[in-house]
Amino acid sequence: MFLKSIDASSHVKNAAYLCEAIEEVIDEVGEENVVQVVTDNAASYVAAGKLLMERHPKIFWSPCAAHCLDLMLEDIGKLGWVKECVERAKNICKFIYNHALVLSIMRQYTGERELARPGITRFASNFLTLKSLLKSKASLRRMFVGEEWTSSSYATTTAGMDVVDCIFDEPGFWIPCAEIVQVTEPLVVLLRVVDGEKPAMGYIYEGMDRAKEAIRSIYAGVEDKYRPIWDIIDRRWHNQLHRPIHAAAYYLNPSFRFRVDFKADEEVLSGLYSIVQRMVTDTTATLLEMDAFNNASGAIFASQLCKEGRTKLQPGRKF
Template sequence: VDKLDAIVGESKVSSVTTDNAPNMEKAWGILESTRGLLCNGCAAHVLNLLLQDVAKMDEIKRVAAGAEAITAYFMGRQQLLAWRRSTRSKKKTKKAQEAEAQRKKKQELKAAVFQNVDNLVRDEDFWMKGEQVIQLLEPIIKKLQLLESDHCYISMAYWAFRDLLKQPIYCDPTFLVSTAKAILVQIEARWNKVHTDAMCIAFFLDPAQDPNGFVGKDRKNSKKQIRKMAKRLGYTPEEVDQAYHEAGVFWNLMRDWTPKQRRIESRSAPLEWWGDERDSYPVLSRIARRVFTMPTSSAASERNWSAHKFVYSDRRVNLGLDKINMLISMYWDRLEKPLPRVIFNPAILQTAVTSEGDDDEEENRIHYEAHDSDGEENYEHEVLA
């Protein structure tokens, strides 16, 4: 934190978003008690872990295995056809004869694979189960997409998990009942781990949220946590009491809103709303504006950090030779061309990575010349720096 303060200025860092490892949670406590920072886990990471838990369930595993077999078969057909064409010749050489023998063995294996895929394709129960599995995963995937975005407030993380906990497809399932109920158990387990004070306070202070949308005793606890947060942020005893009082006034105001008025108030982002209402809530608005700067995922935090051109370590922006070659191989494979031998000048790489454009918004790109095995054809390829 001291190094970051030296880069961006003292007291400019207001929150920390990390993954959800146990050692990180202990680090949060130290930072919150000694630096007055707001700490939170990556909500998107929790949903990724939830998907991993769900993928281990028997019904999901069976459908996924069948889908992988079908996908692998169809994705590999072009390579098989290209391999067969490469062994054709008017006059068979010794090398071609060996290739022919390998082809026959491969054809036998291919026939067995085809039979398995053919059975899956013709199995109506497989496709029905596949559609049901997609329906079970869809709510989680949509929430993951939301929480990984840059314009998502931390209050939405609370809403997302609360919405998953109340999904009829898990609470009152009509198909794959045991699997759906098992998913609900996993959602509850992950919710207990991602459920933080900062997230509850954000939901409490978000004018777009339903006041009755809290889970359990979170509403009462959130108001108490506002007092604790004010103390942790170094506010005076008078300011702490005032923040608690303003929280009660704001809460009662929200409860009096009609649905139409709530829709009108929700047109403004929480940060904008609290900026406009700073005169009505002079202390609480300071806490709210700090809370709503917290991203919902570590990916969004890193993108925000990079957008302001802050680099903690120069080595993190340098791509090594192995990774460069891997990227070129992947991009070249998409063009469905034979992979060329890649030649590049490391000096060009260093220049491209370290160069910065003042007014030019175009992305830096690295150009490489690639030659085929005979050195006859030249290709020019671009890789993002």
């Protein structure tokens, strides 16, 4: 739910001020009811988050996952071959949507399917538009050889001929277009998860691993192909997004914890233990509870109802 907004136009939005503003809300809600504070990645917010964790030992700060994923897509969009393809796609859409007659002709051929697709975030829109163009590829090619187009005044304009050249440029446009859509789809899917209404904390860590593995699979494991994309993802993940709370949430998510391919490596366990140490006072009781959880034992974790709910309910959701 929405709690409040603050008019900060007359203040210098440095770390100290932002921390105090957030603390006011924490006091209103009750510190015992706050686990995590999420902000964007601006330097002042990062500094405010660190200051907040120093003052409140049981509260965690994390950067916005959707913002970080959007920045990953932005960085991928800066790669030379990706940028060129996206610019050509934008020119196609701009030309069609800026001319009512051309737009009308397009809709006749695509069955009212639109090309310009609003995304979850700014940069996701670019890749969703590429996906829409791919779906309409055959229709667009029929359109630009059809009588409605060839008899129009736009067919002889420089801009119109440039668009036609692009539409029929298989190796220069459509092949890289398909590759970009494949490569970015795993990140866009994860972006939908973290930007949705359901709590996503328990899925970010695993989601990033899955996205990277999907990208490696697209390139059949050829490192020279997938490594530039991985480097972009890792740079944002390790320097901005990843926090111990993500690893702990992965470990404590029953839908992952009880799968046969579950992996609790050093990073995951380190994240889990640092979170537990920070949050709980009775470590003995907590260790016993964790043991029951790991072994699916006791009255709750061993019950059939609990086992069936591992993949059907959100982590932390009660029957």
